[in-house]
Amino acid sequence: xxxxxxxxxxxxxxxxxxxxxxxxxxxxxxxxxxxxxxxxxxxxxxxxxxxxxxxxxxxxxxxxxxxxxxxxxxxxxxxxxxxxxxxxxxxxxxxxxxxxxxxxxxxxxxxxxxxxxxxxxxxxxxxxxxxxxxxxxxxxxxxxxxxxxxxxxxxxxxxxxxxxxxxxxxxxxxxxxxxxxxxxxxxxxxxxxxxxxxxxxxxxxxxxxx
Amino acid sequence: xxxxxxxxxxxxxxxxxxxxxxxxxxxxxxxxxxxxxxxxxxxxxxxxxxxxxxxxxxxxxxxxxxxxxxxxxxxxxxxxxxxxxxxxxxxxxxx
Amino acid sequence: xxxxxxxxxxxxxxxxxxxxxxxxxxxxxxxxxxxxxxxxxxxxxxxxxxxxxxxxxxxxxxxxxxxxxxxxxxxxxxxxxxxxxxxxxxxxxxxxxxxxxxxxxxxxxxxxxxxxxxxxxxxxxxxxxxxxxxxxxxxxxxxxxxxxxxxxxxxxxxxxxxxxxxxxxxxxxxxxxxxxxxxxxxxxxxxxxxxxxxxxxxxxxxxxxxxxxxxxxxxxxxxxxxxxxxxxxxxxxxxxxxxxxxxxxxxxxxxxxxxxxxxxxxxxxxxxxxxxxxxxxxxxxxxxxxxxxxxxxxxxxxxxxxxxxxxxxxxxxxxxxxxxxxxxxxxxxxxxxxxxxxxxxxxxxxxxxxxxxxxxxxxxxxxxxxxxxxxxxxxxxxxxxxxxxxxxxxxxxxxxxxxxxxxxxxxxxxxxxxxxxxxxxxxxxxxxxxxxxxxxxxxxxxxxxxxxxxxxxxxxxxxxxxxxxxxxxxxxxxxxxxxxxxxxxxxxxxxxxxxxxxxxxxxxxxxxxxxxxxxxxxxxxxxxxxxxxxxxxxxxxxxxx
Numbered sequence: 130x131x132x133x134x135x136x137x138x139x140x141x142x143x144x145x146x147x148x149x150x151x152x153x154x155x156x157x158x159x160x161x162x163x164x165x166x167x168x169x170x171x172x173x174x175x176x177x178x179x180x181x182x183x184x185x186x187x188x189x190x191x192x193x194x195x196x197x198x199x200x201x202x203x204x205x206x207x208x209x210x211x212x213x214x215x216x217x218x219x220x221x222x223x224x225x226x227x228x229x230x231x232x233x234x235x236x237x238x239x240x241x242x243x244x245x246x247x248x249x250x251x252x253x254x255x256x257x258x259x260x261x262x263x264x265x266x267x268x269x270x271x272x273x274x275x276x277x278x279x280x281x282x283x284x285x286x287x288x289x290x291x292x293x294x295x296x297x298x299x300x301x302x303x304x305x306x307x308x309x310x311x312x313x314x315x316x317x318x319x320x321x322x323x324x325x326x327x328x329x330x331x332x333x334x335x336x337x338x339x
Numbered sequence: 340x341x342x343x344x345x346x347x348x349x350x351x352x353x354x355x356x357x358x359x360x361x362x363x364x365x366x367x368x369x370x371x372x373x374x375x376x377x378x379x380x381x382x383x384x385x386x387x388x389x390x391x392x393x394x395x396x397x398x399x400x401x402x403x404x405x406x407x408x409x410x411x412x413x414x415x416x417x418x419x420x421x422x423x424x425x426x427x428x429x430x431x432x433x434x
Numbered sequence: 435x436x437x438x439x440x441x442x443x444x445x446x447x448x449x450x451x452x453x454x455x456x457x458x459x460x461x462x463x464x465x466x467x468x469x470x471x472x473x474x475x476x477x478x479x480x481x482x483x484x485x486x487x488x489x490x491x492x493x494x495x496x497x498x499x500x501x502x503x504x505x506x507x508x509x510x511x512x513x514x515x516x517x518x519x520x521x522x523x524x525x526x527x528x529x530x531x532x533x534x535x536x537x538x539x540x541x542x543x544x545x546x547x548x549x550x551x552x553x554x555x556x557x558x559x560x561x562x563x564x565x566x567x568x569x570x571x572x573x574x575x576x577x578x579x580x581x582x583x584x585x586x587x588x589x590x591x592x593x594x595x596x597x598x599x600x601x602x603x604x605x606x607x608x609x610x611x612x613x614x615x616x617x618x619x620x621x622x623x624x625x626x627x628x629x630x631x632x633x634x635x636x637x638x639x640x641x642x643x644x645x646x647x648x649x650x651x652x653x654x655x656x657x658x659x660x661x662x663x664x665x666x667x668x669x670x671x672x673x674x675x676x677x678x679x680x681x682x683x684x685x686x687x688x689x690x691x692x693x694x695x696x697x698x699x700x701x702x703x704x705x706x707x708x709x710x711x712x713x714x715x716x717x718x719x720x721x722x723x724x725x726x727x728x729x730x731x732x733x734x735x736x737x738x739x740x741x742x743x744x745x746x747x748x749x750x751x752x753x754x755x756x757x758x759x760x761x762x763x764x765x766x767x768x769x770x771x772x773x774x775x776x777x778x779x780x781x782x783x784x785x786x787x788x789x790x791x792x793x794x795x796x797x798x799x800x801x802x803x804x805x806x807x808x809x810x811x812x813x814x815x816x817x818x819x820x821x822x823x824x825x826x827x828x829x830x831x832x833x834x835x836x837x838x839x840x841x842x843x844x845x846x847x848x849x850x851x852x853x854x855x856x857x858x859x860x861x862x863x864x865x866x867x868x869x870x871x872x873x874x875x876x877x878x879x880x881x882x883x884x885x886x887x888x889x890x891x892x893x894x895x896x897x898x899x900x901x902x903x904x905x906x907x908x909x910x911x912x913x914x915x916x917x918x919x920x921x922x923x924x925x926x927x928x929x930x931x932x933x934x935x936x937x938x939x940x941x942x943x944x945x946x947x948x949x950x951x952x953x954x955x956x957x958x959x960x961x962x963x964x965x966x967x968x969x970x971x972x973x974x975x976x977x978x979x
Binding site: 262 | 550655658
């Protein structure tokens with residue numbers, strides 16, 4: 130093995146960081162996947178009671194939140210596009226818009242949850258424990274799944290806010306944009322889109338079954 | 340070659356079109372939910388959600404323009420999940 | 435991240451142990467991003483907890499030396515086997531070979547200078563540490579050490595008063611460490627192979643690690659969410675698995691085993707990879723059936739993900755699904771058998787060099803086969819009804835996890851220590867320790883096979899008179915085993931500073947790690963090699979090309 134050619138060692142390209150991010154997204158898909166397994170079994174077992182319980186949820190807020198997240202996916206995708214075209218100002222504003230929509234989502238979630246809790250419907254409450262099995266399961270799953278999803282929205286908002294810092298920096302001499310910042314922004318965008326995808330499934334499964 | 344792919348700029352236009360499609364599909368799923376489809380309710384909801392997801396994956400997440408390996412992996416993850424659900428169903432509903 | 439426009443620019447040929455980089459002294463270890471140092475950090479921490487868990491096993495066996503209460507009461511015994519399982523499974527075996535030898539050796543074997551994400555590599559070790567610390571706190575904090583067994587079955591895990599939440603968070607963080615390692619390894623193998631290193635020129639150790647990494651990525655999150663849900667049950671009264679709240683406790687078992695069965699393949703595949711590397715070196719022949727072994731790793735990963743219900747035959751799950759799981763369980767044995775056949779075929783007419791790594795590997799094959807056979811036996815539905823939750827199962831998994839992965843780890847230590855430290859241990863002592871361990875191991879675990887078959891239940895702190903003799907034999911066996919273990923470790927650790935020095939290639943291996951100095955330089959290679967041949971081509975190595 131002394132047959133060593135002069136080898137030019139390459140830079141880490143963005144392909145590797147992207148691969149790493151996708152692998153991480155697979156773990157997130159399976160994390161929520163575990164709960165979808167539970168949801169599908171319990172729904173099939175208690176379909177009538179799920180229908181009943183779902184009517185307690187506010188379809189309007191759910192739909193509104195869906196539109197908010199979908200639009201935030203658009204703005205983050207546009208932000209990346211803008212940054213790569215060196216439209217830095219547009220990129221920053223689009224990213225801010227994404228963050229604001231994420232926060233809007235959380236505000237809506239807060240409103241929904243507090244309303245429910247105010248009505249005595251929360252895990253372990255007397256009201257909940259007096260319901261049928263299927264209804265209890267529906268609400269327990271609702272809280273756990275939307276709760277975990279909400280946590281991911283908050284994390285996503287945090288990550289995207291960090292990205293504001295990176296893309297506001299001056300690009301290196303002679304470059305149109307900072308490549309490593311672009312990679313970070315893209316990977317953050319991927320995370321954000323995943324959060325959107327999970328909601329795309331949560332929405333009909335919780336809000337649209339009545 | 341890989342540098343080229345990763346810098347593939349889609350153009351603002353495509354994103355707007357995809358977004359529009361997503362909004363329309365959301366509207367569709369809400370409307371369809373009001374119609375009693377009995378056994379097909381879940382299937383229809385999941386179908387529309389899947390189409391929306393595929394749009395987000397392929398365009399917003401650039402999956403259409405990534406190496407084939409990425410698409411294969413996403414499919415494998417989906418198959419894994421579906422298999423787990425299926426086999427668990429075989430337990431719960433055949434006891 | 436190393437950006438060299440020309441190979442070798444800035445090359446440092448100090449070895450990695452002496453290298454003084456940005457951080458000096460202890461910080462040079464605690465803040466290192468060198469995969470070799472991280473491998474060692476893992477090694478010291480993992481072996482430490484291993485010895486603690488062995489100690490716990492020692493006490494458990496001591497309890498069974500006499501009937502009635504011997505040294506601990508029933509509640510303590512429950513906490514002991516819980517902790518023994520948590521440490522061994524989550525802190526020792528699952529990280530084990532990948533975190534230590536995967537980290538140290540794999541990048542060198544593919545001709546890289548490090549893994550793709552060196553800082554995430556360090557983070558994975560800190561996650562491991564955090565999980566370990568949480569586990570320690572769970573043992574000693576107010577409400578008492580967890581007593582659920584490492585399996586945390588619902589509904590007991592939601593109802594028992596002990597420190598379950600802490601233990602669950604510990605397991606969750608340890609799972610995160612595992613995911614980060616898997617993610618790093620997949621990216622590294624995809625993106626950092628040296629020029630000419632095609633997929634089918636990878637050493638089989640790398641194939642084993644690669645298949646393992648995928649399971650780590652895909653399966654771990656599912657147990658992650660399951661454990662989180664038990665936390666939610668305890669803290670927020672969410673009744674997902676609680677029958678009183680409409681839930682189904684068997685669904686907990688499904689979700690738990692959907693991970694924990696593939697987890698045992700996370701445990702064994704790297705070990706098999708080690709054996710696949712060692713055997714060619716000491717038969718001085720290329721491996722028989724390279725592609726079959728490579729593909730069998732993938733086959734084990736995939737088919738092994740479809741058998742989880744074989745842990746649940748008597749749980750109340752449907753008969754239909756029991757039959758399906760049983761059938762697929764038989765199938766999983768096939769790719770494992772293919773490996774065994776190919777290892778043996780490699781030895782046939784080879785130039786056998788009976789060095790410690792080879793003898794430990796042969797012991798692996800023997801013990802793993804017993805484990806594998808008893809696994810298939812467990813997979814037979816009507817046999818399982820009889821042996822579920824008995825010592826038969828306990829013996830089975832100790833044969834595969836300890837006799838298998840454990841001995842593969844020992845083989846790896848004997849194989850790669852000379853590379854890692856540039857010094858060799860005493861070979862005679864290595865052989866003697868192996869012999870002692872072999873005797874002790876079988877005294878301990880073969881007895882358990884018969885005991886279990888005769889009906890001795892597991893996780894009981896006491897036993898009926900008809901099992902007494904077996905228990906005494908097993909306990910004495912545990913003492914012999916531990917003696918051998920300690921002798922082996924003493925021999926190995928002593929060699930790190932006091933062993934006779936060795937050169938680049940004391941065993942005559944053909945893979946890339948044997949073409950660089952022992953201990954390796956900080957950046958592994960002066961020039962990244964160009965790879966133009968299969969991994970185990972001994973003629974080329976001997977000819978000096």
